[in-house]
Amino acid sequence: MKWTRRDLLIGLGGLPILGAVWWAGAANTVGSRRKRSEILEQLNITPSLPPAVPGIGGEPVRIGIIGFGIRGEQLCRALGFATEDWKEQMRLAAQEDPNNHAFEDFMGQEKLNVKLVGICDVFDVRAENFIDSFSTPENPIKRYTTYKDMIGSGDVDAVVIATPDHWHAPISIEALNHNVHVYVEKPMTHTVGETYLLRDAAKNSKAVLAVGHQHRQTLSFSTAKDIVEKGTLGHVSLIQTNTNRNDDNGAWNYDIHEKASPETIDWEQFLGSAPKVPFNKNHFFRWRKWWAYGSGLSGDLLTHDYDRLNCVLHMGIPSSVSASGGIYTHNDGRNVPDVIQVNMEFPDYSTGSSQAKGKEKGMTFCYSATLGNGFNRPTILMGHDATMELGNKLTIWPDGASTRYAEMIEAGKMNPGVPIYQYNPAANVPDAISSATSQYFADKGLMWTYIDGVRVDSTFLHMREWLSVIKNGGKVSCGINEGFEEAISAHMAGLSWKLGRKIEWDPNTEMLKPIEGIDFDEVLLANGTWDVKPEMVG
Amino acid sequence: MDQNQNKLKVSVTLLRILIGWHFLFEGVVKLYNPEWTSFGYLATAQGPFKWFFTMLVGDATIGWVDTLNIIALMVVGITFTLGIFEKVGAFVGMGLLALYFFAHPPFPGLTQLNVEGSYWFVNKNLIELVACLVIYQLPTGQYFGLEYLRKNKLTKMQEQ
Numbered sequence: 001m002k003w004t005r006r007d008l009l010i011g012l013g014g015l016p017i018l019g020a021v022w023w024a025g026a027a028n029t030v031g032s033r034r035k036r037s038e039i040l041e042q043l044n045i046t047p048s049l050p051p052a053v054p055g056i057g058g059e060p061v062r063i064g065i066i067g068f069g070i071r072g073e074q075l076c077r078a079l080g081f082a083t084e085d086w087k088e089q090m091r092l093a094a095q096e097d098p099n100n101h102a103f104e105d106f107m108g109q110e111k112l113n114v115k116l117v118g119i120c121d122v123f124d125v126r127a128e129n130f131i132d133s134f135s136t137p138e139n140p141i142k143r144y145t146t147y148k149d150m151i152g153s154g155d156v157d158a159v160v161i162a163t164p165d166h167w168h169a170p171i172s173i174e175a176l177n178h179n180v181h182v183y184v185e186k187p188m189t190h191t192v193g194e195t196y197l198l199r200d201a202a203k204n205s206k207a208v209l210a211v212g213h214q215h216r217q218t219l220s221f222s223t224a225k226d227i228v229e230k231g232t233l234g235h236v237s238l239i240q241t242n243t244n245r246n247d248d249n250g251a252w253n254y255d256i257h258e259k260a261s262p263e264t265i266d267w268e269q270f271l272g273s274a275p276k277v278p279f280n281k282n283h284f285f286r287w288r289k290w291w292a293y294g295s296g297l298s299g300d301l302l303t304h305d306y307d308r309l310n311c312v313l314h315m316g317i318p319s320s321v322s323a324s325g326g327i328y329t330h331n332d333g334r335n336v337p338d339v340i341q342v343n344m345e346f347p348d349y350s351t352g353s354s355q356a357k358g359k360e361k362g363m364t365f366c367y368s369a370t371l372g373n374g375f376n377r378p379t380i381l382m383g384h385d386a387t388m389e390l391g392n393k394l395t396i397w398p399d400g401a402s403t404r405y406a407e408m409i410e411a412g413k414m415n416p417g418v419p420i421y422q423y424n425p426a427a428n429v430p431d432a433i434s435s436a437t438s439q440y441f442a443d444k445g446l447m448w449t450y451i452d453g454v455r456v457d458s459t460f461l462h463m464r465e466w467l468s469v470i471k472n473g474g475k476v477s478c479g480i481n482e483g484f485e486e487a488i489s490a491h492m493a494g495l496s497w498k499l500g501r502k503i504e505w506d507p508n509t510e511m512l513k514p515i516e517g518i519d520f521d522e523v524l525l526a527n528g529t530w531d532v533k534p535e536m537v538g
Numbered sequence: 539m540d541q542n543q544n545k546l547k548v549s550v551t552l553l554r555i556l557i558g559w560h561f562l563f564e565g566v567v568k569l570y571n572p573e574w575t576s577f578g579y580l581a582t583a584q585g586p587f588k589w590f591f592t593m594l595v596g597d598a599t600i601g602w603v604d605t606l607n608i609i610a611l612m613v614v615g616i617t618f619t620l621g622i623f624e625k626v627g628a629f630v631g632m633g634l635l636a637l638y639f640f641a642h643p644p645f646p647g648l649t650q651l652n653v654e655g656s657y658w659f660v661n662k663n664l665i666e667l668v669a670c671l672v673i674y675q676l677p678t679g680q681y682f683g684l685e686y687l688r689k690n691k692l693t694k695m696q697e698q
Contacts, residue, residue, distance in 0.1 A: 007686070007687065007690070010683075010686045010687075011683065011684055011686045012680055012684070012685065012687075013621075013682055014555065014558075014619045014620040014621050014682070016614075016621040017555060017558075017559065017641065018558075018562065018616065018620060021559050021563050021566065021615070021619065022562065022566050023560045023569045024563065025562070025563045025565075025569075025570065026566055026570045028567065029566070029567050029570035029571045030570055033570075098589075098592065104681045121647050175609065196621030318580070370667075467554035525607070
């Protein structure tokens with residue numbers, strides 16, 4: 001037989017098309033992968049591995065819970081104890097939305113070697129709920145009327161403190177003085193004075209104190225630390241962090257329990273050092289809205305952002321803080337601001353420089369918050385060489401005028417509009433997040449981290465680390481020094497807002513620079529008018 | 539031969555080659571990128587068959603799903619560009635496109651993810667699916683493609 005040229009043209013005409021398309025696809029893919037790996041090689045970023053902690057062996061740690069409200073329940077779940085109510089709710093939620101893994105995650109959580117032995121809550125309903133949920137004939141749980149009874153009983157090795165802010169330090173100090181280990185929620189203290197007292201107590205105690213900044217366990221933050229230390233961003237001169245929430249829960253207008261009454265709530269004990277106002281359910285359940293019990297945006301939410309960055313950058317206490325804002329979106333009797341801008345100055349701080357020595361130094365940390373808008377503004381670290389968005393995901397864009405990347409940008413290997421690095425451990429995990437407030441915390445990397453693609457509650461990791469240090473010694477990632485820096489910085493922001501002036505820190509004396517005629521702690525508690533009058537808090 | 543018949547053959551051949559080109563490129567790009575996975579596409583599936591696509595994203599299945607997807611894309615791409623066994627290619631192509639269509643159907647009330655146009659029940663996946671149906675019914679490999687050689691030359695060789 002004979003194949004004519006026509007036969008070949010008709011029969012094999014598709015071959016060159018196939019070859020061309022194949023070549024183009026392969027060259028394109030391989031080329032862009034090579035370009036990427038060249039960039040990655042230059043950046044040399046090492047994603048962090050999960051923290052390995054020695055096991056919690058021996059006798060179970062006997063834990064007393066002080067405060068079983070919203071956060072107290074969450075902390076108990078991190079310890080492995082969930083109420084039946086919650087389990088039922090999550091079972092229903094999972095039926096409604098198969099992507100809701102809260103129940104499954106909880107059931108799959110590693111069991112910690114702990115025993116709940118006591119509860120202290122001034123609201124009967126919560127204390128009874130705790131006992132009903134966790135007390136068993138083999139392991140009966142005792143209710144203590146006061147935290148002093150619990151700490152002095154000798155029956156608890158450790159306490160978890162999830163009370164309003166004004167109780168954090170007094171309870172922590174009492175526990176530390178009795179060598180009872182402490183896990184305390186943030187902010188660590190309610191006043192400047194308490195911060196020093198608690199630091200002394202922690203230093204003199206044999207017990208381990210951990211402050212509840214669970215995000216220190218988030219892998220993206222330890223990866224971010226590596227990124228900054230390697231000079232990837234160059235000199236960071238500005239950090240922008242934000243809070244944007246626009247719902248009742250986010251504005252601390254929590255539900256008021258129907259059974260709340262002077263008979264079911266030990267009001268005197270709740271008040272503690274706070275001004276003696278008559279029984280008020282609003283104050284009890286929504287205490288975050290008043291300086292007498294809470295610390296507003298600066299203590300409640302700024303602390304998260306500050307500590308998130310402090311664990312990445314170790315910038316410490318700012319040399320000065322100025323804040324402004326007001327009650328602009330929830331004029332409902334609260335006296336803490338719901339819109340605030342805080343500028344923290346770190347004039348001597350540097351993340352390293354790619355330019356002439358001495359040209360770059362100093363950084364501003366800018367926190368901008370509103371409870372009247374839910375638009376997501378990410379946390380951004382702005383360096384001379386690159387910009388990093390920090391959350392559970394990390395994204396880095398090179399800067400068009402970067403010194404370090406000038407050659408690569410010139411050669412077209414980098415483009416200021418295209419990220420040079422992305423870290424997204426959650427890329428393969430579909431999430432369902434139930435509320436706007438949870439979404440807010442999740443985006444910031446405050447709720448969970450991802451280990452080998454599996455979602456893990458960061459509070460669980462944080463508590464596990466604390467328990468491990470109790471048993472094996474070592475250092476917790478958010479101890480008294482980190483807590484001290486967090487608390488002082490937050491108080492400086494609160495003071496600045498109240499006084500409408502700059503608050504300065506003296507690193508040599510480790511004190512706030514005094515302002516004549518002003519007692520800082522009176523200002524903090526009494527919202528700018530230094531006489532503590534009951535009407536100030538109502 | 540009828541003039542119109544000829545025009546139709548040329549048009550369908552062109553259609554076949556372009557669809558083949560499209561599938562082949564998609565397949566090759568995925569083949570050469572070991573990091574590629576259909577996970578995100580499947581995990582965000584919507585509509586009445588969401589349960590089915592969500593089922594595919596398990597640890598045990600996703601690797602197979604990815605491999606089969608690449609193989610299917612390449613089968614369509616190769617058969618269509620070379621013009622041989624196009625009926626098999628068209629059949630595989632229709633199946634694949636039906637899956638893509640139902641994973642993210644352009645039905646009212648569903649959020650359209652990563653789409654560049656506006657669609658209501660009909661989108662480009664569906665149109666390409668019907669185009670594959672045309673290829674299935676009007677194979678053109680014997681006019682332009684390996685099928686021509688197989689049909690004409692090999693059979694003739696046997697006859698000789």
